[in-house]
Amino acid sequence: MTDRETFDRLAARFPAFELEFVEGTDPAVLVKGENLLELAQHMRDEEKYDFCSSVTAVDYPDRVELVYHLYSMTNEGGPAILKVHCNKEDPIAPSVVSIWTGANWHEREVWDLMGVRFDGHPDLRRILLWEGYEGHPLRKDFPGSEDEYIFS
Amino acid sequence: MTTLKTETFNLNMGPHHPSTHGVFQLKLTLDGETIVDVEPVVGYLHRNHEKIGEKNNWIQNTPFTDRLDYISPMNNEFAYVLAVEKLAGIEPPERAKYIRIIMVELNRIVNHLIAVGFLLNELGCFFTPMFYCLRWREMVVDLFEMTCGSRMMPNYFWIGGVSADLPEGFLPECKQLVSAFPGFLDELERLVTENEILQMRCKNVGVLPPEVATAFGCTGPLLRGSGVPYDVRRAEPYSIYDRFDFDIPVGTVGDVYDRYLVRIAEARQSVKIVEQALKDLPGGETATPKKKRFRPPEGDIYHRTEAPKGELGFYLVSDGSENPYRYRIRVPSFVNLQALPHMCRGHKIADVVVVIGSIDITMGEVDR
Numbered sequence: 461m462t463d464r465e466t467f468d469r470l471a472a473r474f475p476a477f478e479l480e481f482v483e484g485t486d487p488a489v490l491v492k493g494e495n496l497l498e499l500a501q502h503m504r505d506e507e508k509y510d511f512c513s514s515v516t517a518v519d520y521p522d523r524v525e526l527v528y529h530l531y532s533m534t535n536e537g538g539p540a541i542l543k544v545h546c547n548k549e550d551p552i553a554p555s556v557v558s559i560w561t562g563a564n565w566h567e568r569e570v571w572d573l574m575g576v577r578f579d580g581h582p583d584l585r586r587i588l589l590w591e592g593y594e595g596h597p598l599r600k601d602f603p604g605s606e607d608e609y610i611f612s
Numbered sequence: 613m614t615t616l617k618t619e620t621f622n623l624n625m626g627p628h629h630p631s632t633h634g635v636f637q638l639k640l641t642l643d644g645e646t647i648v649d650v651e652p653v654v655g656y657l658h659r660n661h662e663k664i665g666e667k668n669n670w671i672q673n674t675p676f677t678d679r680l681d682y683i684s685p686m687n688n689e690f691a692y693v694l695a696v697e698k699l700a701g702i703e704p705p706e707r708a709k710y711i712r713i714i715m716v717e718l719n720r721i722v723n724h725l726i727a728v729g730f731l732l733n734e735l736g737c738f739f740t741p742m743f744y745c746l747r748w749r750e751m752v753v754d755l756f757e758m759t760c761g762s763r764m765m766p767n768y769f770w771i772g773g774v775s776a777d778l779p780e781g782f783l784p785e786c787k788q789l790v791s792a793f794p795g796f797l798d799e800l801e802r803l804v805t806e807n808e809i810l811q812m813r814c815k816n817v818g819v820l821p822p823e824v825a826t827a828f829g830c831t832g833p834l835l836r837g838s839g840v841p842y843d844v845r846r847a848e849p850y851s852i853y854d855r856f857d858f859d860i861p862v863g864t865v866g867d868v869y870d871r872y873l874v875r876i877a878e879a880r881q882s883v884k885i886v887e888q889a890l891k892d893l894p895g896g897e898t899a900t901p902k903k904k905r906f907r908p909p910e911g912d913i914y915h916r917t918e919a920p921k922g923e924l925g926f927y928l929v930s931d932g933s934e935n936p937y938r939y940r941i942r943v944p945s946f947v948n949l950q951a952l953p954h955m956c957r958g959h960k961i962a963d964v965v966v967v968i969g970s971i972d973i974t975m976g977e978v979d980r
Contacts (some may be wrong), residue, residue, distance in 0.1 A: 484911045484912065485698070485699060485911045485912070485913050486911075486912060486913050486914055510826050510827070511826060511829060511842075512829055513829065513916065513923065513925060513942060514914070514925060514927065514940075514942040516927055516938075516940045516942075518912075518929055518937070518938045519938075527912075527914075527927065529914050529925075529927070529942075531847075533826050533840060533842045536842070536846070536847040536848075538848075539914070541914070560827060560829065561824075561827040561828050561829075561950075562827060562828040562829025562830070562947055562950060563829075564950060565946060565947065565949075565950050566947075569946075573662070586655075587654060587655060588654065588655040588658045588979060588980075589655060589658065590655065597660065597663055598662060598663055
């Protein structure tokens with residue numbers, strides 16, 4: 461979870477970003493796509509979150525949500541969770557590869573399976589599925605997703 | 613003097629290759645025999661695990677996670693079950709917690725033995741040290757078979773405990789194994805660690821500096837071999853790991869030899885943890901009462917554990933129904949493999965094989 465302290469610090473540092481605190485079992489910081497790179501740079505350099513554990517996406521009915529899980533190896537702290545909302549028709553977000561090199565393959569996988577494009581990624585192509593595959597399988601509207609299995 | 617015009621050429625180490633640890637392709641760009649660049653191509657074992665996970669219900673996903681990293685299935689089940697329990701707020705009984713730790717640490721020993729055995733395989737010492745390691749793995753999987761009926765896909769953990777209590781003969785056999793194990797590790801080390809060929813082929817090969825390892829997000833023995841003492845069991849203790857006394861072995865240089873030493877040392881530490889868990893094993897039940905339909909509350913959670921290969925995490929999103937809305941696995945081998953090109957540049961083709969062996973990947977995990 462991202463604790464309230466971290467959120468308050470970030471909100472005070474970047475008032476123009478209009479950060480929101482997302483409640484839940486794992487609270488997170490909701491940031492807009494255009495502000496992501498600057499916030500990520502701050503998280504790595506000032507807050508010392510140097511370990512990007514995972515970049516993933518979730519397909520909700522009204523949006524595609526990107527989730528970033530950040531930890532700190534220097535002071536064994538974390539997590540800090542960032543969330544970005546993208547629209548469903550053409551989801552696009554800035555790439556954080558320039559900040560955490562390890563986000564490279566995570567972003568390729570999100571592009572491959574969810575269809576979110578990353579601006580500034582050095583080599584955005586499919587990683588798990590083959591070149592020439594049509595569609596993005598993890599989307600809920602992918603053909604075949606509506607099969608129902610009946611378990612009694 | 614005229615200069616000779618040379619060109620690099622591309623060599624494909626295709627998906628079917630005895631040394632690539634599964635179906636895994638490497639596109640090598642070579643200048644003579646020296647590597648200029650390596651491009652790993654994954655996805656040959658993609659089985660659509662995450663989408664099928666969304667169709668299964670929460671309880672059915674537990675045996676499904678066995679198929680991820682099939683060398684250490686107990687760790688996969690453990691990570692999944694802990695994530696679901698955290699989401700739903702379920703606390704397993706004490707005896708179940710200790711049994712889980714015993715199984716998970718035994719599996720860690722098995723994984724490191726196989727990793728070391730296959731590393732030595734790749735060096736050309738075909739199968740003799742591997743059989744030393746497999747002989748001891750047999751004793752551990754015999755314990756698994758005694759408990760849950762299966763050697764490799766245990767299907768043992770439940771959301772809320774474990775599915776069966778330890779059988780009659782388990783404790784004496786486990787205690788005997790654990791007391792004899794350090795002697796076996798000494799025997800293996802006597803044969804292998806000071807071996808001149810191993811040292812010549814592994815020292816200063818595949819060096820990964822600590823800042824590069826952190827930037828790539830590498831975890832596990834790959835990271836600790838480079839000198840960063842980061843272990844999820846210490847950084848963010850989960851389950852009952854804070855009750856045990858164990859060290860985190862760290863390397864210095866970050867080459868293949870350091871990773872080998874870190875794995876052997878970690879196996880010794882796992883033996884220590886199992887001994888402590890066996891000593892403190894309480895009585896009691898082994899599972900909370902099982903519901904037929906399991907519906908966790910809405911929300912999302914990311915829970916990570918220290919699997920033998922690195923940090924294994926499950927990101928689960930629940931919409932209150934019986935099936936996960938999003939089932940995502942953060943897999944250590946997938947992330948560690950990104951560091952492969954950095955470690956191989958400038959070495960020879962034969963060294964690429966050794967470096968892959970030292971990262972310790974399982975394609976079932978990488979591709980899901």
